[in-house]
Amino acid sequence: MNDVAARAGVSLKTVSRVVNGEPGVLPATAERVSRAIADLGFRRNDSARQLRTGRAAGIGLILEDVSDPFYSVLTRAVEQVVRDNDCLLLTGSCDDDPDREQELAMALCERRVDGLVMVPAATDHSYLAHEIRAGVPVVFVDRPPINLAADVVLADNVGGARDGVRHLINNGHRRIAYLGDDLAIFTARERLTGYRSALAGAGIPQDESLVVMGRAEPVAVRAALDRLLSQPNAATALFCGNNRLTTVVLRELAGRVDRPALVGFDDFELADLISPGLTVVAQDPAGLGRVAATLLFDRLAGLSDAPRRVVLPTVLIPRGSGEAPPPATF
Amino acid sequence: MNDVAARAGVSLKTVSRVVNGEPGVLPATAERVSRAIADLGFRRNDSARQLRTGRAAGIGLILEDVSDPFYSVLTRAVEQVVRDNDCLLLTGSCDDDPDREQELAMALCERRVDGLVMVPAATDHSYLAHEIRAGVPVVFVDRPPINLAADVVLADNVGGARDGVRHLINNGHRRIAYLGDDLAIFTARERLTGYRSALAGAGIPQDESLVVMGRAEPVAVRAALDRLLSQPNAATALFCGNNRLTTVVLRELAGRVDRPALVGFDDFELADLISPGLTVVAQDPAGLGRVAATLLFDRLAGLSDAPRRVVLPTVLIPRGSGEAPPPATF
Numbered sequence: 001m002n003d004v005a006a007r008a009g010v011s012l013k014t015v016s017r018v019v020n021g022e023p024g025v026l027p028a029t030a031e032r033v034s035r036a037i038a039d040l041g042f043r044r045n046d047s048a049r050q051l052r053t054g055r056a057a058g059i060g061l062i063l064e065d066v067s068d069p070f071y072s073v074l075t076r077a078v079e080q081v082v083r084d085n086d087c088l089l090l091t092g093s094c095d096d097d098p099d100r101e102q103e104l105a106m107a108l109c110e111r112r113v114d115g116l117v118m119v120p121a122a123t124d125h126s127y128l129a130h131e132i133r134a135g136v137p138v139v140f141v142d143r144p145p146i147n148l149a150a151d152v153v154l155a156d157n158v159g160g161a162r163d164g165v166r167h168l169i170n171n172g173h174r175r176i177a178y179l180g181d182d183l184a185i186f187t188a189r190e191r192l193t194g195y196r197s198a199l200a201g202a203g204i205p206q207d208e209s210l211v212v213m214g215r216a217e218p219v220a221v222r223a224a225l226d227r228l229l230s231q232p233n234a235a236t237a238l239f240c241g242n243n244r245l246t247t248v249v250l251r252e253l254a255g256r257v258d259r260p261a262l263v264g265f266d267d268f269e270l271a272d273l274i275s276p277g278l279t280v281v282a283q284d285p286a287g288l289g290r291v292a293a294t295l296l297f298d299r300l301a302g303l304s305d306a307p308r309r310v311v312l313p314t315v316l317i318p319r320g321s322g323e324a325p326p327p328a329t330f
Numbered sequence: 331m332n333d334v335a336a337r338a339g340v341s342l343k344t345v346s347r348v349v350n351g352e353p354g355v356l357p358a359t360a361e362r363v364s365r366a367i368a369d370l371g372f373r374r375n376d377s378a379r380q381l382r383t384g385r386a387a388g389i390g391l392i393l394e395d396v397s398d399p400f401y402s403v404l405t406r407a408v409e410q411v412v413r414d415n416d417c418l419l420l421t422g423s424c425d426d427d428p429d430r431e432q433e434l435a436m437a438l439c440e441r442r443v444d445g446l447v448m449v450p451a452a453t454d455h456s457y458l459a460h461e462i463r464a465g466v467p468v469v470f471v472d473r474p475p476i477n478l479a480a481d482v483v484l485a486d487n488v489g490g491a492r493d494g495v496r497h498l499i500n501n502g503h504r505r506i507a508y509l510g511d512d513l514a515i516f517t518a519r520e521r522l523t524g525y526r527s528a529l530a531g532a533g534i535p536q537d538e539s540l541v542v543m544g545r546a547e548p549v550a551v552r553a554a555l556d557r558l559l560s561q562p563n564a565a566t567a568l569f570c571g572n573n574r575l576t577t578v579v580l581r582e583l584a585g586r587v588d589r590p591a592l593v594g595f596d597d598f599e600l601a602d603l604i605s606p607g608l609t610v611v612a613q614d615p616a617g618l619g620r621v622a623a624t625l626l627f628d629r630l631a632g633l634s635d636a637p638r639r640v641v642l643p644t645v646l647i648p649r650g651s652g653e654a655p656p657p658a659t660f
Contacts, residue, residue, distance in 0.1 A: 021366055023353040034349050037364055058420075058441065065406065069599075073403035079423055088437055090420045091390075093409055107418055111388065242608065250603055269399075270600040273580055 008036035059296065060108035061091045062101060063119040063142075070266060070285050074141070077289030078117055085297050087114070096185070098122035109136060113182025115296045117289075120145055123184075137299035142293040143186040144309070151299070153292040153310045155283035157187050157265075160314030161194025162201075164263040164281040165239050167316055169202045172325045173237035173261060177228045179221070179249065180241030188213060191241045191265055208236055213268055216244035222252050229258050236326035237261035240314070243268060248255040250274065263322040265314075272319055282315045338366035343388050389626065390420045390438035393449040397423075400573055400596060400615045401449070404471070407619030408447055414480045415627050417444070426515070427655075428452035434441055439466060445626045447619075452477055453514075467629035471622040473516040474639070481629070483622040483640045485613035487517050487595075490644030491524025492531075494593040494611040497646055499532045502655045503567040503591060507540040509551070509579065510571030518543060521571045521595055526576060546574035552582050561603050566656035567591035573598060580604065593652040596642075602649055609652025612645045 005015045010029060017025050018033040025033075059082045063071045084088045090113060092104040101121040109131050116131075116138045125148035128138055132150065140152040152235060168176050178195045180299065181188035192211070199206060209231070212224040228235040237260050240246040246264030253259050266273075267282035291310055295303075333343045340359060347355050348363040355363075364571050389412045393401045405421065410584060412419045420443060431451040446461075446468045456485050458468055462480065470482040482497040508525045511518035522541070529536060538655035539561070542554045558565040568590050570576040576594035583589050597612035621640055626634075 012487075020357045020360055027350045032348055034364065034367055037367065052482060066396065066409065067399075067403045067406035068398075068573075069399060069402070072399070072405075073397045075402075075421075076423065079396065079421070083422070087413035088420055088434075088441060089422065090418055091409070092419065093406065104418075148620060194579060211564060247599060250600070254603060268600060270580070273584060274600060274603045276604045280346070 004033065004036045008032045022304055045193050058088050058090055058111070058113045059293070060105070060111075060113040060116045061089055061118075062104050062108070062116065063091075063093055064096050064121065065093045066091065067093075068244070069269065070283075073285040074119075074289035077286040079291040081290055081293035081297065094121050096121045102127055102327075105131075105267055115139070115300055117141055117271045117296055118145075120278060122146070125150070137296055139296045139299070141288050149307045150312075151292075151295050153288055153295065153309045153312065155187075155288060156311050156314050157190035158194040158197065160281040160283060160316075161191035161239065161241070161265060162198045163194075163314065163316045164265065164279075164322070165195050165198035166201070167279070167322055168237040168239065168261055169198060169204070169317070171261065171323055173236075174204050175207075175210065175233060175235045175326070176204075176237045176239060177212065177260075178236035178239050178241065179224065179245050180211075180213045181215050181245065182215060188241055195239060216242075216248045218248050218252065221248045222244070223257075225249070229256070231259060234258075236262055237322075238263075240264040242266055246278070246280075250278070259324075261322055261324040261326070263316075267317065276321045276324070277319025279316075279318045279320065282317055284312055284314075287312050334363060334366045338362045351374070360486075388418050388420055388441070388443045389623070390422075390435070390441075390443040390446045391448075392422050392424055392438070392446065394426050394451065394550050395423045396421065398574070399599065400613075402450075403615040404619035405596070407616040408623040411620055411623035411627065412425075422443065424451050426451045432457055435461075445469070445630055447471055447622050447626055448480075449473060455480070467626055469622045469626045469629070471618050472626050479637045479642075481622075481625050481638045483618055483625065483642065485618060486526040486641050487520035488527065488642050490611040490613060490646075491521035491526075491571075491595060492528045493644065493646045494595065494652070495525050495528035496531070496607075497609070497648070497652055498567040498569065498591055498593055499528060499534070501591065501653055504534050505537075505540065505563060505565045505656070506567045506569060506570065507535075507542065507565035507590075508569050509575050510541075510543045510555065511575065512545060513543050518571055525569060546572075546578045548578050548582065551575070551578045555579070555582055555586075559586070559590060564588075565590055567652075568593075570594040572596050576608070576610075580608070589654075591652055591654040593646075597647065601647075606651045606654070607649030608652065609648045611648075612647055614642055614644075 001015050005012045010033060014025055015033055018030045061078050066072055066075055081088050088312055090108055094100040094104055098121050115136055118140050119142045120140055123146055125145040128148055132138055139149050140150055144152040165176055180192055183189055214220055240249050241268035262280045265281045267280045271278035271280055331342055331345055335342050340363060343354055345363055348360045391408050397404055409419050420438055424430040424434055428451050445466055448470050449472045452478055455475040458478055458589055462468055468480050470480055474482040495506060510522055513519055533565055544550055570579050573596035593609045595611045597610045601608040601610055
């Protein structure tokens with residue numbers, strides 16, 4: 001009753017009048033009370049499952065695809081923080097579809113989640129401004145929002161890609177191809193920037209024929225590899241922009257004799273057991289999820305400073321595939 | 331308004347009186363109306379996001395750990411069906427903790443999900459009988475419920491394990507060890523039954539020193555392998571009961587010269603790229619999730635026959651590790 005009164009901005013007596021159908025309440029006030037009741041819900045009085053502030057306990061998580069190991073580990077980390085705060089997690093995969101992202105976000109807000117963690121797909125997040133003003137904090141993770149000031153937690157995509165490409169350069173390569181995800185995706189652009197930065201830092205001229213951006217489709221990847229590895233002045237090394245591309249590339253390279261050196265962005269469960277071991281730039285999906293969810297609960301607890309941008313470091317893990325030198329030339 | 335009236339069992343006029351704070355409504359009736367308003371929620375009038383019956387649209391999914399690839403793929407498949415039905419998914423990992431399972435299930439029911447898909451951890455599910463009677467269908471997946479009649483969708487654990495062990499027998503092995511998960515877990519017991527059945531079918535006597543059940547902890551697995559592979563009359567082949575055990579075993583075997591033949595239950599992303607390729611008994615996590623969620627929506631749509639037990643087949647995929655013969659003896 002106290003929560004309803006506070007939310008509707010009326011006295012306890014007014015709430016009591018509305019609930020008991022007593023006279024003496026203006027229709028607009030009565031509707032505000034009914035709405036507050038609906039907003040708060042008639043849950044059993046189970047304080048352990050509610051935030052200490054008395055709010056209903058649900059956090060929404062929107063990401064690209066929960067079956068991708070990167071996202072499933074991130075989901076698990078978010079869930080752990082949500083659970084530590086006695087809340088429930090509502091989840092949805094949006095498949096990088098901007099409309100689906102907005103549909104999911106609105107559906108979750110209509111279900112009155114207390115906050116949202118989002119790996120965004122849309123190109124305009126101004127639609128969330130109203131929800132944020134209404135008191136639903138949103139923390140973006142993996143990619144920043146567009147046209148919206150909000151918290152975001154990112155991996156060091158530029159630095160990580162630069163480290164990976166520099167590692168190939170340090171092992172003697174100068175013809176290094178970059179296979180990256182669709183340029184519409186923030187992380188793909190950032191990692192391409194890191195690739196270019198490493199080449200520039202070593203005084204290696206950019207060769208656009210060595211840059212291939214697109215989805216991790218086996219047929220397209222095979223065609224790209226055929227060209228990259230057989231063209232005059234062929235690539236002697238590959239840098240793969242994410243785990244899905246690396247998986248497809250590994251499978252396509254398995255049957256070839258002209259295997260280039262390879263570094264992939266994102267680590268894998270069995271990366272140390274394949275031969276040669278896969279050298280990767282590992283980001284920390286559990287850390288991304290944990291930091292994002294923790295920041296969300298800080299916001300729910302009242303943290304009200306300017307939107308934050310947190311960048312988590314990546315780690316280069318050499319395992320063999322990235323240390324092979326280029327073939328000797330004569 | 332119509333939905334509120336129907337749910338509260340009152341006339342439209344009564345709903346209007348309560349919402350507008352007009353007199354002439356009994357307190358108990360007013361409370362019923364308020365409760366119906368809260369139950370239905372003040373959602374925007376977006377019928378596409380509600381079940382055709384007008385129910386609020388939320389499905390709960392409880393499983394062991396969403397970061398396990400088996401469960402993340404299952405989750406994705408459930409989510410797809412939930413989405414095709416214009417519903418939202420609420421998820422929780424229970425870490426095989428019976429108390430956590432019940433806590434999650436009750437929290438989801440309090441949040442008025444329309445139905446539940448569960449990979450159970452508890453040893454008694456009678457606590458769900460009340461929810462099922464109250465109209466919340468529950469479909470179990472991967473493991474059956476205990477002390478509760480409910481739908482369940484399973485993999486053919488016995489048949490799959492039998493196929494895998496028979497494959498090792500057909501390749502000349504008679505000293506085949508079984509490394510399985512904790513016997514408290516249904517699938518671990520079923521797969522052990524399959525192992526025993528294959529041995530019995532080939533007239534190979536059971537040797538309990540070759541059966542090791544427990545969690546996928548590297549130290550324990552290493553000790554078990556040391557014993558199994560060095561004891562007099564050592565094991566020449568291993569059958570691993572799930573993906574986590576297989577991963578640990580692969581890593582422990584990587585440094586050894588006395589590598590036994592190996593078949594694992596559950597497929598892996600890179601199983602074809604390690605050397606030798608990993609022979610597996612693949613179950614179909616996406617199929618399990620899809621069939622379970624589809625059955626749940628059939629129940630929501632009114633399907634009312636007796637609880638069903640659906641068993642999905644497994645597939646043996648030979649890739650090299652399971653085809654090595656035992657060392658020659660003389």
